[in-house]
Amino acid sequence: MDIRRLILFIAISFGILFFWQKWMDKRYPQAQTTAQTATASGTAAAPGAAGAAPQDAAALAKGQRIKVTTDLFAAEIDTNGGDLRQLQLLKHGAQGDTTQPFTLLQDSGAHTYVAQTGLIGNGLPTHKSTFTSSQAAYALADGQNKVEVRLDATGPDGVKVTKIYTFTRGSYVINVGYDITNGSTKPLATSAYFRLLRDGKPADQSTGPSMFGGAHTFTGPAVYTEEGKFQKVDFSKIDKGEASYTQSAKDGWVAMIQHYFASAWIMSPLDQPSACGAAACRYELKKLPDGLYSAGAIIDLPAIPAGGKKDVTVELYAGPQETAIIDHIAPGFDLIKDYGIFTVFSKPIFWLLDHIHKVVGNWGWSIIILTMLIKALFYPLASKSYRSMAKMRKLAPRLEQLKERHGDDRMKFQQATMELYKTEKVNPLGGCLPMLVQIPIFISLYWALLAAVELRQAPWILWIHDLSVKDPYYVLPVLMTVSMYVQTLLSPPPPDPMQAKMMKIMPLIFSVFFFFFPAGLVIYWVVNNVLSITQQWYITHSINKADKTSAA
The missing domain is CATH 2.70.98.90 (Beta-galactosidase; Chain A, domain 5)
Structure with missing residues (x-):
């Protein structure tokens, strides 16, 4: 269930970015x-001024x-x-x-x-x-x-x-x-x-990130x-x-x-x-x-x-x-x-990022610290989500039994599944809220980094010499793909085997988008995933330990 929510979250995020850029292209074609062939005045004649400004020539005289x-x-x-x-x-x-x-x-x-x-x-x-x-x-x-x-x-x-x-x-x-x-x-x-x-x-747009390599500014x-x-x-x-x-x-x-x-x-x-x-x-x-x-x-x-x-x-x-x-x-x-349509979020996010940078002096590390602060802010919601997923994972064998019992009767299977959730007091949508809350944060950070000349040609470490453009060796996108795949392993598997296979390859499909994102944004996402994996493992481990203690 978690990977489906994760993919839904990413799809919605990219969808918003895609249609926003299409809308911008339509509204502001460059x-x-x-x-x-017509001539125009260099400027209008001022009231009371003697005469008007001369007409502009086709080229600037030197x-x-x-x-x-x-x-x-x-x-x-x-x-x-x-x-x-x-x-x-x-x-x-x-x-x-x-x-x-x-x-x-x-x-x-x-x-x-x-x-x-x-x-x-x-x-x-x-x-x-x-x-x-x-x-x-x-x-x-x-x-x-x-x-x-x-x-x-x-x-x-x-x-x-x-x-x-x-x-x-x-x-x-x-x-x-x-x-x-x-x-x-x-x-x-x-x-x-x-x-x-x-x-x-238009000005040179090659420094701007986008889903397909060139952002509209x-x-x-x-x-x-x-x-x-x-x-x-x-x-x-x-x-x-x-x-x-x-x-x-x-x-x-x-x-x-x-x-x-x-x-x-x-x-x-x-x-x-x-x-x-x-x-x-x-x-x-x-x-x-x-x-x-x-x-x-x-x-x-x-x-x-x-x-x-x-x-x-x-x-x-x-x-x-x-x-x-x-x-x-x-x-x-x-x-x-x-800052785009999410100025109300992007501006304070950059304000916080800027103040962090004044302390640490490096924009890459500033983004990492910002990610940790955002993760800490949403920890109560994430904790609830991961506890819900942990319970769902424990119910996976029983869901498989229900599927075998009801065969191809999907209606009875769905009814039995909902009854099981009700009995065990599990909310199958419990993990959605943290994902939905992060959508405006993710998009706001995207626009904050897109607008930030401060990150232009700003180095982080080793091969990352410019946080405003994509990773030249695609190391960060690969790490992000690996982290997304690890998250699928920690999530409750879908009962349908074909669906389970699809869920495992979906992180690879969606990670392709990040190959064209600025390195600064991918740093945020990699760190966010690593923290999510750590939180999810810790909470799941705590629940399993508590269950063993109560069983003893």
């Missing part, structure tokens, strides 16, 4: 977009590159528009080659993904204007906390604009702003736009405001015109999300004044030519009087979705880490 190196970044800023065109994360290895840094932003290669800003107004510098810099390279020196990159451009009638990037040691937040000096003889009306420009191709824009809350918009809906997103708010942020990493313009950082000022920021998600998409915000600046100055600065987050970091960026920013 189709690559084709080039569009100028001189300014290289910036810090403790976390290797960045390249192009003088054409002052765009942040390339950004490598030095603390995170590239997929498949940990000796090379992970590239988040780029304007050549597999993706087009850059951060752009500009000013709206006749003659004011946009993302297509040419800037100048006094240096071709900047580096964060030892003992230096910040490095500042200043780019200069001229505007109409004596207007001077300086675009400033500020990189801070130990921070994935880059301050991007403008200093505007109105040297003209009349007030200057302008707005500033900050946007992320990206193609619609969301790639696309997202917006958060206090009023509108968190909203993800997939590229296909923008293509179909089903997600023409425009919203005004005095708070929030706009982001591009992919598996493990994100970039975002933060309008209202945590515990800091909003960059929107007195006026509301206007958020926009839209399609541009050449298969590109824009996710950005516009800030309407107050009129700058003749001879006056004005500055505006917005934070750009570009980095990993590490819980310890994103929790302190902005309200609601932790939502970029997608």
